[in-house]
Amino acid sequence: MIDARRGVLYPARMPEFHRIAPPSAAVDLVQWFWIPQWDIDPGRTSRQHVVSYPALNLVVEPRGIELVGASTVATYRDLIGRGWAVGAMLKPAAVAALTDEPSALRDASRAFDAPDLHRDVVRAMRDGGERGRGRAVAVFSEWLIARVGALSPAARDANRAAELLMTDAEVIRDEDAATRLSVSVRTMQRLTRRYVGLSPAAMIRRRRLQEAVQRVRDHPDTDLATLAADLGYADHAHLTNDFRTVLGFTPSSYRADSGTASTL
The missing domain is CATH 2.60.120 (Jelly Rolls)
Structure with missing residues (x-):
C-alpha cells in the first residue's frame, strides 16, 4: 500500500x-x-x-x-x-x-x-x-x-511493475524488480518507459528519496548514516548528495527547517 x-x-x-x-x-x-x-x-x-x-x-x-x-x-x-x-x-x-x-x-x-x-x-x-x-x-x-476502456495485459503488467517499484524497500536495482515479476530487465524497462516515462532506476531513486524525506521529517532523531543504510544508499554521503541534487539542501538542513511556519 x-x-x-x-x-x-x-x-x-x-x-x-x-x-x-x-x-x-x-x-x-x-x-x-x-x-x-x-x-x-x-x-x-x-x-x-x-x-x-x-x-x-x-x-x-x-x-x-x-x-x-x-x-x-x-x-x-x-x-x-x-x-x-x-x-x-x-x-x-x-x-x-x-x-x-x-x-x-x-x-x-x-x-x-x-x-x-x-x-x-x-x-x-x-x-x-x-x-x-x-x-x-x-x-x-x-x-x-x-x-x-478495457485494459491490455501489458497495461496490467505496468501497474504491477509500478506498484513494486514504488512500495518494496527491498527493490534497489532494476534486476530486483524484474526477478520479482518474472520478466527480463529489458521488459521491465520497456514497461515503465512506455507507461510512466521513466526508467525503473529513476522510479526507485524517487521512492528512496521520498522515504528518506518522510523519515527525516517525522523522526528528527534519526541517525542519518543508519537511515542511508536502511534505504540502500551506499553511505551517508550518497544520501546527502541525493538530497542536495534533487532538493537543493541537505538532510540536516531539512530536519532543522521542516517545522517552520505555514507561509513563505
Missing part, C-alpha cells in the same frame, strides 16, 4: 487538502484523487513544495485541465487568492489513453482538451464541501473509465 502522506515536504504549510481513494471501478486507473482548496489572505502567498511520485497526474482546475508528467526534481507551486484543483494520480494503465509519449512530459506538463470532464468537475465543485468533492471524484472516475 502506497503511503498517501509521502511526497509533501512541509505538511504544516498545506492549505485544506484531501486525498480520496478511487471508486472500485477505477482502482486499476487511479492511485488516488487529491483535492487542495485554498483561500489565501490578500497580499500573501502559500508556497507548496512537493517531491512528486513517479507518476502522471491529470489535473482539473477552474481555468482548464493539465496532464502533468512524471517528475525527477522537486517542484513547488505558489498559491494565491482562492481556488481549488482536482487531480488524479494515474496508474500506468491509464496513461496510454491520454498520451502516446509519456517520456516527453517528464518534468513538464501540457494542456489537455477534455471539455466534458472540465464542465462536470467544475459543476461538482460548485456544490462545495464533502459532497462536492465526492461528486467530482465520481464524475472524474466515470470519464477515465470510459476513456481508457
Whole structure:
C-alpha cells in the first residue's frame, strides 16, 4: 500500500487538502484523487513544495485541465487568492489513453482538451464541501473509465511493475524488480518507459528519496548514516548528495527547517 502522506515536504504549510481513494471501478486507473482548496489572505502567498511520485497526474482546475508528467526534481507551486484543483494520480494503465509519449512530459506538463470532464468537475465543485468533492471524484472516475476502456495485459503488467517499484524497500536495482515479476530487465524497462516515462532506476531513486524525506521529517532523531543504510544508499554521503541534487539542501538542513511556519 502506497503511503498517501509521502511526497509533501512541509505538511504544516498545506492549505485544506484531501486525498480520496478511487471508486472500485477505477482502482486499476487511479492511485488516488487529491483535492487542495485554498483561500489565501490578500497580499500573501502559500508556497507548496512537493517531491512528486513517479507518476502522471491529470489535473482539473477552474481555468482548464493539465496532464502533468512524471517528475525527477522537486517542484513547488505558489498559491494565491482562492481556488481549488482536482487531480488524479494515474496508474500506468491509464496513461496510454491520454498520451502516446509519456517520456516527453517528464518534468513538464501540457494542456489537455477534455471539455466534458472540465464542465462536470467544475459543476461538482460548485456544490462545495464533502459532497462536492465526492461528486467530482465520481464524475472524474466515470470519464477515465470510459476513456481508457478495457485494459491490455501489458497495461496490467505496468501497474504491477509500478506498484513494486514504488512500495518494496527491498527493490534497489532494476534486476530486483524484474526477478520479482518474472520478466527480463529489458521488459521491465520497456514497461515503465512506455507507461510512466521513466526508467525503473529513476522510479526507485524517487521512492528512496521520498522515504528518506518522510523519515527525516517525522523522526528528527534519526541517525542519518543508519537511515542511508536502511534505504540502500551506499553511505551517508550518497544520501546527502541525493538530497542536495534533487532538493537543493541537505538532510540536516531539512530536519532543522521542516517545522517552520505555514507561509513563505
